Amino acid sequence: MVKNNKQEIIVDAALEVFRDKGYANTRMADIARRAGVSYGLVYHYFESKEVLFDVIVEGWWDRLYQMLKDERQSDSAFQKKLENIIKFFLDMYAEKPNLLSIFITEVSRSSVYHTARGLAKFRTFFSLTEDVMAEGQKVGFLRRDIGPHYLTYIFLGAIEAFISVMVLGKEAVNRERKERTINGVIQVFLCGAKVESNPLPAL
Amino acid sequence: MVKNNKQEIIVDAALEVFRDKGYANTRMADIARRAGVSYGLVYHYFESKEVLFDVIVEGWWDRLYQMLKDERQSDSAFQKKLENIIKFFLDMYAEKPNLLSIFITEVSRSSVYHTARGLAKFRTFFSLTEDVMAEGQKVGFLRRDIGPHYLTYIFLGAIEAFISVMVLGKEAVNRERKERTINGVIQVFLCGAKVESNPLPAL
DNA sequence: CCAGACTGATTGATATGTCAATCTATTTTT
DNA sequence: AAAAATAGATTGACATATCAATCAGTCTGG
Incomplete structure (x- = not known):
């Protein structure tokens, strides 16, 4: 073909x-x-510039949703699911850097995309991720004293920050960097950034 | 007058x-x-639309830098510094929602702002935050096995995610929500999202 | 021979930035 | 204190440029 x-x-x-x-x-x-x-x-x-743009963005949402649905219904260990989500973004950046760049700079937060339809796309994105987080709480892996959408924001926010830095700096991802990024996000998200002996005083 | x-x-x-x-x-x-x-x-x-926009954005960067420099040189407890950074964003959103909205949707990742000068602004933003993180490691509060810029990305990414959700949903921040958000980000960033008894297998 | 692929000049709408003219307030002159 | 002069604020019509989208027409494979 x-x-x-x-x-x-x-x-x-x-x-x-x-x-x-x-x-x-x-x-x-x-x-x-x-x-x-x-x-x-x-x-x-x-038929128009907007339609051409939408075709591109729609393709992105489709892939993203598909990945999240796969992880939601898969029976991998919970931590593995989180790793796969991070991996998805990094692999996609390696494979289709233009697509990720457009998502970050023109969709993710750009006012250009803030129609009702655009917002709905985001809600689905967050909602699918929240399903995964809720499951993590249900199986006793994630703490329950923090709402699942809070966990979602922090997790996705961290991923987006890493991807953004790569996009803005037009940086490349090699295998080693990918490992280190996944490890860093997982470590901090799951275990926290403070040294373990250090007690956390109440707010 | x-x-x-x-x-x-x-x-x-x-x-x-x-x-x-x-x-x-x-x-x-x-x-x-x-x-x-x-x-x-x-x-x-x-003199032009661009200049008018720049005047607005420049004002934002000034405030942001000032806050970060204040925290860097202050002698508060380290955790307090992190709380103050989060608080800054939430207070600013309450006080000047338009300014924060523009930062998120038109500056933070928008390609519109990706000039050399724009990128430099971001590097300063990240670099000042990284200084704070490095200090946290130096005083033994933050773990040293993860690079300070990784900690910076995760921390700022989480904050940005929360602010973005508020901006996109045009949501309001009351006192209680502010407390809860600060607590959530601090808890997860410092202590992690998993339940404490749960051991983390190596990657 | 025709349907659909393909061309690029033209059109029309839109928005930036200019400018000549007018108004208002303050200072200077008589 | 009135008149004159000056500076700056304010107006909106318009010249100009920029593009998205159209369209009338040509080419090509089946």
């Missing part, structure tokens, strides 16, 4: 340009030029 | 419009209308 399908070429070009210049500063002419096709052909396949 | 000059009125109006519509979708005409001044007056005080 040869991949000289112009439609795919246009999507790939759009991924690059959207990452380089951001949605607002991307010209349809830029995408056509980078794809090596005429201006009009982009509109032949995608 | 009420300080009611038009310049401030324009900045306040810009804060509102930038938050509501995002930088890209904000028209200078919108700002003028919301401020109740003529279109031209905005340009009388601010």
Whole structure:
């Protein structure tokens, strides 16, 4: 199956340009030029700039949801699930850096994406993660004195911070860095950052 | 003597419009209308839309840096410093929700802000926080087997996640929620999310 | 021969930044 | 104290540029 399908070429070009210049500063002419096709052909396949962008983002959400659903119903050890979630982001960044970059810079918190539909996507994302956290509490692995959505925020926030640093610095992930990142997030999220002997006074 | 000059009125109006519509979708005409001044007056005080935006963002960075420098040199207990950093974000959100919203949606990760100068601002932000973390390790409060910038990412990532949820949901912070959020972040960041009896197998 | 792939010039809407003119307040001159 | 001069605030129409989207037409494989 040869991949000289112009439609795919246009999507790939759009991924690059959207990452380089951001949605607002991307010209349809830029995408056509980078794809090596005429201006009009982009509109032949995608009715508007917004639709083209949505096609890309929708693909991201699909993968993310699928991964979270898989982890939710899998019967791996709980800690393994958390590791897999982190791994997903790091692997995806290695494999499709443009896609992750767009998610971080144009979707994750950008006002551009704050429609009702955009918000719903986020709620699903958080809700699926919260299911996993709630399960961790249920099986007695995670502490119950902190609400599952709090755990979700902290866990996802930490992951996003790492990915953001990579995206903004256009850094690469090798095997060793991936291990160290997963280990760091897991260690701190599960065991905490303070030395164990150190007691925590009440707030 | 009420300080009611038009310049401030324009900045306040810009804060509102930038938050509501995002930088890209904000028209200078919108700002003028919301401020109740003529279109031209905005340009009388601010030479361009970008300059107006920068004035706002610069003010944010100034406050943030000041707070971090204060905490770095203060001699409070280490945990208190972390609490104060979280508190800063929550108080600022309560006091200037528009400013925090713009930071999250238009600055924090938005490609709009990814100039060399923008990146430098972030490096300073992270670096100041890292100083605090390194001190926590030095005084023996934080574990040393995880690099200080890792601790920084996780800590700031968690805070940003909480603020983002408030911003996107336009939620309010009352005293009780503030306490609970600080407690949640501190508890998990310092002591971890797993139940204490649960041993952590090696990765 | 025709359906769908493909082209790129053209259009039309939109928004930035300019500018000449007017108004208002303060200071200077007579 | 009135008049004149000056500086700065304020106005909104407009010139200009920028793009998204359209469209009339050409090419090509089956």
